[in-house]
Amino acid sequence: MPGNIWVLAEHWRGKISEITFEALALGRDVADQLGSKVEAVLLGHGAKDLASELGAAARVISADHPALAEVVPEVYAEALAQLARRERPAVVLTPLSNVTLGVGTLLAAKLGASAINFCKDVRVVDGKIEAHAVLYGGKIETKVAAATELVVLGIMPGARLPDAGRSAEPPAVVDEATVDLPAAPPIRFKEFIEPEAGEVDVTQQDVLVAVGRGIGSQDNIALAEELAEALGGVVCGSRPVIDQGWMSLSRQVGKSGASVKPRLYIAAGISGAPEHVEGIRGATTIVAVNTDPQAPIFAVAHYGIVGDAQDVLPALTEAVRSRRGKAA
């Protein structure tokens, strides 16, 4: 009887993360292929109620402990390791997100198990796990086999659609487990630091005009602002633009920034690095403008124009304005 597929149910600030649902959907697919079940592991402190959202899993293993209040990788990995030694799953799926980065690696080290990161998909070939991972910022795809009985897989955002991992029903089984964790851990969470308030909330916008390095200079951001205004949206930026100080942190879109779900996202001068693309998967229509026809952004965009943002943005603003002028 092959072991079960475990999904570390990541939650943060009282909500189950989207990537958890994606991992559950993936886990269920793998479990089906392997002929076993997908189970969610919910670690936390005072977060038991979240188990009801994890109905896509056949079973939820819930462990509550004060040391699990905020994710400290070593503590989470230790709790998972204890549970895994008891239950012997075949695969543990851990999200590759800022919240739980490192947990998977530590878990694998503790258990002497294989670890495979950057997984976009997981297949079962000849009864064995084959992970499909991306390396080098998405430039190379690789198929990797585990060399141990238990394998810990780090799952990239976007491996599945989150809705495929959501369920209207609560999980059939919820078991509470106990874990033995140190009382005085060497890493202690103190507080959250919120970004400057009073600014725009990009996650609530319907239309976003995003700029990246390719915009050239801080002055040119005005071109994006004009287009945003014409379209009834706001500007945002990829990490390099924020790091340069051209835009405030609250406007950063991507892995460490916001995940946005606009109806229209125009990416100007953005190459399409995975860290940024992660933040725009929820956009309905993505338009990309870049001078490099090979830019990875064109693989995720719906429409693309090869050109200089400095030329295209004003032209597009003009076109939008005259169309709006006609309509008005």
Add this chain to the structure above:
Amino acid sequence: MPDPVAQTYFGVPGLLLIWLAAAGAFLLFGLRVWRYVDVLRRARPEPRWDRPGKRLGLVFAQVLGQKRLFGEPLIGAAHFVIFWSFLCYAATFGWNLVRGLFPVLPIPYADEVGWVRLLLQVFAVTGLAALAVSAARRYLFPPPRLEQSRDAGLILVLITLVLGTSLAGTLTDSPPVYAALWWAHMLTVLGFTAYLPYSKHLHLLASPLGVFTASLRGDGLPPPSEGAARREEFTWRQLFNGLACAECGRCDRACPGVASGAALSPKMLMHHLKEAVRGGGGPILGDRVKPAEVWGCTTCFSCMDRCPVFNEHVPVLIEMRRKLVTAGEVEPRLQEAMTRLTRYGNSFGSSPRARPKWTQELAFKIKDARKEAVDYLWITGDYAAFDPRVTPVTRGFSKLLNQAGVDFGILYEAEQNSGNDIRRTGEEGLFEVLRDKNVAAIGKAGHKRLVTTDPHAYHALKNEYQWTNGNGRVEHYTEVLDELIGSGKLPVLHKREMRVTYHDPCYLGRYNGIYDAPRRVLRALGASLVEMPRNRDRSYCCGAGGGRIWMEDSAEIKERPAENRVREAATLAGVTTLVVSCPKDLVMFQDALKTTGLEGKLEVKDIAQLVEQATG
């Protein structure tokens, strides 16, 4: 007339008075000048005594002939007169002083000799007229950036007094009046002498020395160093700039940084050097000169080209840039360019393997000079190879060479950025790495002549590189086009009557004196060339040089240099084409057309594109 020195005034013998006055004046003068000399002595050495014949020639033409001053004709003429008056008066003053101090000498006073007296009168009258013109210019219609100081006004007054007292003295018959005027004259000059080292008028003495020790290389580069911030880290010649500066403002009037509203002012730079030599205070870079000023220079060379006392603004800025680079205080975009150049040999951050990609669309294969010898080794430069706005022009030129049957090749991936601009940002070590790699590649490629697209690369290869194979001939592609058209290898089939204007690139024109080849090409094509007001050596920089193309525009910029230049081109009646011969000019002016809204009125074309149209 009775000897004024032989008389007694309020009980004091005139001889004693003149001795006291002279001793006092010269002592004050000497002490102060010695202070300056001491500062210069402690500065870094910089030998400027080679080729004395050439240097003397420069002094003749520029000091005695006042050549550069005539760049601004009215004040040039006036200053010429004042200068020669001064020479005459200095000579006669010396004569009179010697005679006055040593009455025992059996010589007359200068104005007692008939022809000398006439000379003095002529120079006094013309000198006073020239002073009037100068004063009118200074106070009624001053050119911009002319330093208006009390010092300047005082000097005009003093010279007027000197000339006036002398002239009046030659016209009076009354001995007491003559004596009074004589003393007034002598004491004014002696007072002026004592005041001189505290005044910008020190340039009287400093500037001839400055001209003699001028840079004969004309490349704006300081000698090898780790950079300079404190006074003693500069060379004596760099500090000397401050002493020779007459605060005329020609450098500021020429500077594209000043015109665009940037923090840089070449004149203020000289002023800071002067203040630093005069005494004390902290480091020049940091306390007096801010990094924003240092980075604002495009190294266009207009300032140094116009300066009548041959001051050297650009090397001082590069010394300070070296200091900032050594300290790692480099703005992010420039840092990125440096990192890319170090790692990939180009400023675009592209793989070196991507350099020859521009050739892929060609119907023929360009020879690989690394593998087979060629006549012309063609160095394209970064922008011509990597920037999609420029690569069509690069392909066009290669088609022209092909059409003309020229045996040419490129270095493919082995070519590196020439390093000219990164050298000007103060990253000397990176320049050396790039240069050494290029020299190694060129050295292995059999060739007869070297041709470059980019004037910056042209300048570096011609003047700052050395390799032993080939015959050392470096040409700019406009020179090659000129020769090919002139020799009939590239016949002009369709002469188009178009009215064009031509922009002289800084590194082709001012730095290397190539003005005519491109103009011959345009004439051969049938174009009628309408010169912009600022043409040839007065050409106005596009703003890309000195590494500025890799830097952010500062917030204070009112109008970018390229915008200013395209507006100038747009004023020419009937001209719709601005012709360039530098890849950076092409992209800078194309951008400027957009930001000034002149896109429909004017277009920018590379000269090779015009040749292609006319010969294809």
Add this chain to the structure above:
Amino acid sequence: MNLLVLLKMVPDVVEELDIASGGAGLDMDVARMALSESDDHALEQALLLKERMGGTVAVLAVDAAEVDDALFTALAKGADRALKVDAGGVSQAGTRALADLLARVIADGHNLLPVDLILTGTQAIDDLDGLVAPLVAHQLGLPYLGIVTEVTPEPAGKVASVVKEYSGGVRGRFEVDLPAVLGIQSAERPPRYVPVAKVRAAMKTQRIETVEAPTLADGGMALAEVKSMSKPEEAGRAEMIEGTPESASARLCGILADRGLV
């Protein structure tokens, strides 16, 4: 403070990456190596801490192509020691093996201990089978936190206040007992520039200490096996709109209007 920075060379993605003939790895003949970007930030953070609090910065890397350049650059920037582990082809054997090796070298001494902080990049683009920071922490029995953007040790040097990034611009502050291993996402200042002349001077006047690789108990067995590598197919590409900026914009505007977005 004694600071140790772990550096790793990764394939330079500016270059075209080609697959080796076996189909299970990169063609390393054409691939160039570059310092992992967040390792550069880790070095910068270490140098900043040294400037603020005094102490020494040692830099440790496993031998790989172009690693000397990275180590001499670190010395030129202000690091006090640079060590290189000569370990044959271990650098190709994956992050797990590399981290084990580094941990062993640190534990073996070479005057690297006692250490207050071990800094390295939070993640590298080739970290297929694990991350360096938590693996080294695990081997050395030290606390670990990743995605760090600020480090402020207390003057006494026993505890540090550490900030890590979450998402949406939110960050979190933690208290970390020292010594610890931190995975740096970005330094408090962008990595400094060091002129080429200084690096060349470092190459002449300073040396990189070479350390023999200790033999690993399990022979550096790779726990994950790469079966194949390939370049991604261009699945699901955008509909490209051709033409001048003006004409393309007009067409795009029409398309967006049809979708009710304009």
